[in-house]
Amino acid sequence: MTISDTLLRVRMLTVGFPNIHGPNEVVKSLDFDVARGGALGIVGESGSGKSMTSLAVMGLLPKGAKRTGSIEFDGTELTALPERAMRSVRGDRIAMIFQDPLSSLNPYYTVGTQIMEAYRSHRTGVTRRQARNVAIEAMERVHISDAARRVDHYPHQFSGGMRQRVMIAMTLSMEPELIIADEPTTALDVTVQAQILDLLAEIRADTGAGLILITHDLAVVSEVTDHIVVMRDGDLVEQGPAERIFTDPQEPYTRMLLDAVPRIDDEIGLLRTVSTEEGR
Ligand SMILES: Nc1ncnc2c1ncn2[C@@H]1O[C@H](COP(=O)(O)OP(=O)(O)OP(=O)(O)O)[C@@H](O)[C@H]1O
Numbered sequence: 200m201t202i203s204d205t206l207l208r209v210r211m212l213t214v215g216f217p218n219i220h221g222p223n224e225v226v227k228s229l230d231f232d233v234a235r236g237g238a239l240g241i242v243g244e245s246g247s248g249k250s251m252t253s254l255a256v257m258g259l260l261p262k263g264a265k266r267t268g269s270i271e272f273d274g275t276e277l278t279a280l281p282e283r284a285m286r287s288v289r290g291d292r293i294a295m296i297f298q299d300p301l302s303s304l305n306p307y308y309t310v311g312t313q314i315m316e317a318y319r320s321h322r323t324g325v326t327r328r329q330a331r332n333v334a335i336e337a338m339e340r341v342h343i344s345d346a347a348r349r350v351d352h353y354p355h356q357f358s359g360g361m362r363q364r365v366m367i368a369m370t371l372s373m374e375p376e377l378i379i380a381d382e383p384t385t386a387l388d389v390t391v392q393a394q395i396l397d398l399l400a401e402i403r404a405d406t407g408a409g410l411i412l413i414t415h416d417l418a419v420v421s422e423v424t425d426h427i428v429v430m431r432d433g434d435l436v437e438q439g440p441a442e443r444i445f446t447d448p449q450e451p452y453t454r455m456l457l458d459a460v461p462r463i464d465d466e467i468g469l470l471r472t473v474s475t476e477e478g479r
């Protein structure tokens with residue numbers, strides 16, 4: 200891959216929480232790329248280091264974390280950027296969607312106000328009216344019907360799936376080049392999950408933004424992404440084209456993750472749910 204096809208290039212990324220017992224690494228020397236307009240899935244069970252990887256990219260690691268390695272975004276080394284410059288990359292060029300939209304939305308402001316504020320904080324010289332139109336357009340793009348009215352509603356007036364759409368609308372209004380979605384559908388029921396995934400795929404196709412989709416569900420990533428990184432205990436277990444990882448996993452751990460995916464059994468045609476239903 201040449202530089203120009205690569206949107207994000209991560210090399211030897213290590214995240215640790217050093218303590219008296221040692222470096223306590225939770226992400227260990229990780230290498231991966233996100234192609235321009237590409238979608239990368241990061242999968243692994245709870246605690247494998249998926250969120251720490253994405254927070255390391257965003258420069259939002261918790262206090263006490265130590266990050267080493269290289270994170271090159273569109274040719275810029277993010278690890279060398281001062282916080283001020285990093286702040287303008289965040290939100291404006293790289294945006295993040297979290298698992299629980301309620302924790303990212305303020306209950307005391309209408310969703311419209313929040314989308315408008317987010318948009319205006321990254322654009323200078325935007326009037327309220329312009330920002331409001333951007334908010335309504337963004338809500339229409341994520342298929343919230345009656346957006347011109349719903350823009351004045353508060354987060355609690357939306358269902359979980361609709362709130363996640365609002366978060367995605369907020370992200371879209373910034374026109375980011377890379378969207379990082381950390382378990383964006385885990386808190387939602389299965390039907391709504393599928394709708395949100397379709398929406399992410401649609402947005403990717405429409406905007407050409409790169410996507411990193413983080414989940415513990417291999418079936419979810421294989422539908423939406425074209426390349427998959429499998430993590431365990433901070434290590435990269437294997438990576439490759441989504442299709443190949445899903446149909447021909449090379450590592451026993453990946454096979455185990457696949458077995459945890461509910462699927463139709465070929466021979467008896469029974470729905471086999473090996474995994475726990477936690478998180479749904
Ligand atoms: N502030 C912290 N101090 C020390 N260790 C931490 C801290 N935050 C997270 N960790 C550890 O880092 C490891 C990786 O956590 P991370 O949140 O990246 O996992 P994850 O793959 O996102 O899991 P999940 O699927 O549950 O979200 C975990 O073992 C966690 O306990």
Ligand SMILES: [Mg+2]
Nearest residue numbers: 249250251381
């Ligand atoms: Mg996580």
